[in-house]
Amino acid sequence: MRHTYSKRMIKNSLVSYSFLLPVIIGMAVFAMYPIVMSFIYSFTDYNGSFATTAGIFNYAEIFNFGLSGAGREVFNSFKITFIYVIASTALSMVVGYILALFLQRNIKGMKVIRLLCYLPVLIPGFVSGFIYRDIFAYSAMPVGNGLINTWLGKLGLGKLTFFGSAQTALASLVMTNLFGVGGGMIMLLAAFGNISPELYEAARIDGAGYMRRLFFITVPLSTPILFYNVVVSMITGLQIFGTMASYGTGIEDSLYFIGIRIYNTAFADNNYGLACAEGYLLFMVTIALSLLLFKFSGWVHYGED
Amino acid sequence: MERINIYKKKPDVAAHIVKYVVSALVIVVLLFPYAFMLNKSLFTSAEAASVNVHFWPQHFEIKNYGIIVKYLPNLKNTLIILAINCFFQPFTACFCAFPLARHKFIGKKFMFMLVMSTVMVPSIILQIPTYIMFSSFGLINKLASQWIQAFWGGGALSIFLVIQFMRSLPHELDEAATIDGANQYQIFFRVVLPNVVNVFLYLAISMFIGLWMDFQNPLIYLRKPEVFTLALAFYADYSNSTTIVNQTNELCAMAVMMTVPPMIVFLLFQKTMIGGIKIGGVKG
Numbered sequence: 001m002r003h004t005y006s007k008r009m010i011k012n013s014l015v016s017y018s019f020l021l022p023v024i025i026g027m028a029v030f031a032m033y034p035i036v037m038s039f040i041y042s043f044t045d046y047n048g049s050f051a052t053t054a055g056i057f058n059y060a061e062i063f064n065f066g067l068s069g070a071g072r073e074v075f076n077s078f079k080i081t082f083i084y085v086i087a088s089t090a091l092s093m094v095v096g097y098i099l100a101l102f103l104q105r106n107i108k109g110m111k112v113i114r115l116l117c118y119l120p121v122l123i124p125g126f127v128s129g130f131i132y133r134d135i136f137a138y139s140a141m142p143v144g145n146g147l148i149n150t151w152l153g154k155l156g157l158g159k160l161t162f163f164g165s166a167q168t169a170l171a172s173l174v175m176t177n178l179f180g181v182g183g184g185m186i187m188l189l190a191a192f193g194n195i196s197p198e199l200y201e202a203a204r205i206d207g208a209g210y211m212r213r214l215f216f217i218t219v220p221l222s223t224p225i226l227f228y229n230v231v232v233s234m235i236t237g238l239q240i241f242g243t244m245a246s247y248g249t250g251i252e253d254s255l256y257f258i259g260i261r262i263y264n265t266a267f268a269d270n271n272y273g274l275a276c277a278e279g280y281l282l283f284m285v286t287i288a289l290s291l292l293l294f295k296f297s298g299w300v301h302y303g304e305d
Numbered sequence: 306m307e308r309i310n311i312y313k314k315k316p317d318v319a320a321h322i323v324k325y326v327v328s329a330l331v332i333v334v335l336l337f338p339y340a341f342m343l344n345k346s347l348f349t350s351a352e353a354a355s356v357n358v359h360f361w362p363q364h365f366e367i368k369n370y371g372i373i374v375k376y377l378p379n380l381k382n383t384l385i386i387l388a389i390n391c392f393f394q395p396f397t398a399c400f401c402a403f404p405l406a407r408h409k410f411i412g413k414k415f416m417f418m419l420v421m422s423t424v425m426v427p428s429i430i431l432q433i434p435t436y437i438m439f440s441s442f443g444l445i446n447k448l449a450s451q452w453i454q455a456f457w458g459g460g461a462l463s464i465f466l467v468i469q470f471m472r473s474l475p476h477e478l479d480e481a482a483t484i485d486g487a488n489q490y491q492i493f494f495r496v497v498l499p500n501v502v503n504v505f506l507y508l509a510i511s512m513f514i515g516l517w518m519d520f521q522n523p524l525i526y527l528r529k530p531e532v533f534t535l536a537l538a539f540y541a542d543y544s545n546s547t548t549i550v551n552q553t554n555e556l557c558a559m560a561v562m563m564t565v566p567p568m569i570v571f572l573l574f575q576k577t578m579i580g581g582i583k584i585g586g587v588k589g
Contacts, residue, residue, distance in 0.1 A: 005411060013411040015489045016404035023401040023420060023464065026457020031423040034434035041433075048433065099331065107324050115572055116332045119339050122567045124518045126540060127560040130553065131338045134345070134358070143356045147341065150358045179338055187466075190503060194473060224469040232462055239427050262429045272433060279430040286425040302472050 042276035048266075051273070058277035074278060077258040078285070080170065084257065085237035088174045093229060096181045100188035101218070114189075118182040129246025132176050138164030163247060166254035173243060173255060184229055191225035192218065220301045227300045231293055238286050258282055339564075346370070346558035353554040369558035376559070379538040382448055386534060387516055389452040394459030395508035398467050399501055401458040403493050406471030407479060417468075424461040432525070439526060450526035451516075451534070463508050470504045471497060506577050514567045539563070 005013075017024075042058055044051035065071035103114055123131070137146030138161045142153070149159040162172045195217065203213050241259035249256040249264075262282065266275035345353060346369055347362040404410060405417050444450040458464055474497065482492045498505075520540035527533055533541065543556050 009411065012408065016408045016410035016413070019404045019489075019493070020401055020416060022397045022456060023458030026454070027420070027423055029438075030435065030454055030457065031426060031431065033438065034431040035426060037434035037437075038430040102324075102327065102331075105324060107321060111572075111575060113328050113332065114575065115568070117335055118571060119564065119568065120335055122514065122518075122564040122571075123339060123342065124520075124536065124539075124560055124563055126520070126543075127342070127556065127563075128338060130556065131342050131345075134553075135338060135341060137358075145358065147358055147360060179335060182335065187507070190507060193503075194470070224473065228466060228469050231465070235424050241428075259427065259429070262427065266429060266433070276430060279427045282427045283425060283430065286427070287422060290421070290425055 038276045038279065041273055042280055044273045046272045046276075047270045048272050058274045061274060062277055062281060070274070073256075074258070074261065074281075076253075077256050077261045078282075080254070080256060081238060081240065081258045084170060084174065084240060085234055087170075088177050088237055089230060089233040091174060092177060092181055092184060092233065093226070095178055096184040096229075097188060097226070099181060100185045100192065101214070103185065104189060104192050114182075114186075118186060120179040121183045125242055126245045128179075129243075133163075133246065136162040136172060136176070138162050164251060166250070166252040169247075169250045169254040173247070187225055187229070188222060191222045195221045223300045224302060227293075227297055231290065234289060234293065235286060238282065238289075342557045343561055345554055346561050348554040348557075350552060350554055353552070366554065369555050370562065372555045372559050373562050376535055376538055379533050379535040382532060383517065383535040385448055386451045387513055390455045390516055391509045391512045393452075393455040394463065394512055395505045396459075397456055398459035398463035398508060399498055399505060400493070402464045402467035402471055403489075403497055405464070406468040407474075407476075407497065408489075420458070420461045420464055422461075424465075436525060445526055446529050446532055448527075448532060451523060459508065459512075466508070467501060467504050470501055474500055503577060506574055510567075510570055510574055513570055517567055518563065536563070 041051070043056065044054045045057075061070050062074050063069075063071055065075075099117065103110065103117065120128075133146070135147045136149075137144065138149055138159060139145050145153065145159065146162075148162075152159055161168045163169050199217050199221075200213060203217060208216070239259045240257045241263060243250075243255055243257070244260045244263070247255050249260060258278070259282075262275050262278045265278060266272050341360060344360060344362050347365045347367070348369075349364050349366045352363055401420075405413065405420070439445060439450055439453075444453065478496050478500070479492050482496050487495065518536050520534070520536040523534045523537040524540070527537060530538070530541075539559055
């Protein structure tokens with residue numbers, strides 16, 4: 001298809017691009033250049049200081065599912081990461097939305113209640129790891145248990161394994177993420193505040209009850225922020241790495257996310273070439289999933305449409 | 306108006322009780338780790354190291370909080386980084402989001418996807434080349450390594466968030482300004498930017514909270530103790546595992562103190578952040 005643009009369109013576009021100048025420069029220097037360099041490294045045996053050979057051997061290694069290849073481990077990490085992304089996105093969205101709906105009400109002391117809900121988000125990351133460990137520690141012995149298991153023991157109940165078993169470690173991580181649910185909630189509250197009160201007033205006059213107002217006004221008009229939360233949660237979830245400071249790779253590698261594997265390949269094994277190849281695979285997967293999300297974003301309602 | 310109030314009075318009492326009970330339950334659960342951290346900050350060292358795990362402190366060791374004096378010299382570094390990032394990142398994010406949210410221009414879809422694609426790049430891919438680039442610019446051990454990236458749009462996620470809010474603004478706003486003869490820059494500064502103040506503040510505050518606590522990025526570029534940020538100095542002292550085992554009480558005291566500044570910022574700006582984007586422009 002051949003396009004001819006009017007002079008006015010071209011002039012307007014130049015104005016638009018002048019606004020985009022900072023991000024264009026920033027992307028070129030801080031994203032494109034490193035991306036290209038990493039791409040080159042992924043075809044070499046670069047170890048952080050020099051490379052000796054070049055070829056597609058890093059990619060061959062990832063897709064080698066034999067005993068000597070990295071294939072099985074890499075794809076197991078992807079599997080764990082996918083489960084984590086789906087579970088934590090779904091759970092934190094649902095809980096966050098319900099909490100925000102609830103905290104939207106104006107009752108006395110709501111300001112303080114909101115602050116208290118937000119407080120857990122403010123605990124420094126590496127500190128919260130230590131605290132969760134103190135709270136959820138599991139040991140088969142009478143000593144070495146955390147707060148919860150000590151209390152369960154006193155009540156004569158069975159102990160919960162939490163991070164102490166490969167079966168429950170991932171679920172425990174998703175659960176502890178909920179302590180940070182106040183972060184997304186704030187954004188939802190801002191989005192709710194954006195909805196014109198006249199809409200609610202009109203609906204109330206028409207006799208719409210709370211549920212009808214919720215599903216015909218609040219939910220549709222907060223879909224742009226819901227969509228934003230889904231996209232962000234998916235992208236950041238795929239790159240999850242911060243858990244390494246507190247849990248390492250988890251018991252029996254149950255928390256060996258792909259981000260941690262890439263980090264270890266690069267900095268523990270000094271195999272930066274292979275790490276870049278793994279990173280590129282993660283990159284491609286992220287792009288594919290994001291395109292899917294945008295393709296199926298018909299449910300998002302923008303004011304302009 | 307009055308009629309509605311009369312009808313509402315009765316169920317209000319029961320509804321209020323339910324609201325407060327639910328709030329209390331949610332808060333008890335959500336605050337459990339924070340409360341434990343607070344309690345532990347008052348443990349004695351012997352208590353913190355003991356195998357007898359308990360929730361309430363048996364002594365109130367206030368002197369644990371003396372630990373903050375040790376970190377005051379690092380505060381200046383953190384404040385410099387915060388000041389630059391908390392203004393320029395949200396500002397450039399709004400600037401770059403403007404055409405993507407409200408203009409029609411050649412290659413718009415492509416630019417949007419290009420900007421968004423940068424978020425999808427795993428940070429590990431960027432890390433080593435960026436490190437090599439920064440060291441060739443002489444930015445290692447310079448605070449500049451922590452703010453040089455503040456002027457370039459504030460990251461794709463910030464831009465995306467601003468776009469989502471700008472798109473919800475009524476188009477009458479720009480149309481009216483265009484009829485009045487305003488150019489696009491005037492429309493941005495006088496019409497659109499004032500209407501996204503809440504997103505701006507949201508970004509600035511998230512940036513404040515994130516950078517206030519971040520030690521991972523400073524850890525890569527700042528190696529000399531005199532350029533350490535507060536969070537990095539704190540992390541550097543406690544990443545040593547023997548210190549952690551012996552002094553979790555002081556660790557918790559410092560962690561509690563670290564949550565205070567973001568808490569104050571949050572309290573001060575809560576209303577502006579949550580109060581909703583001002584769409585009053587059309588009416589008045």
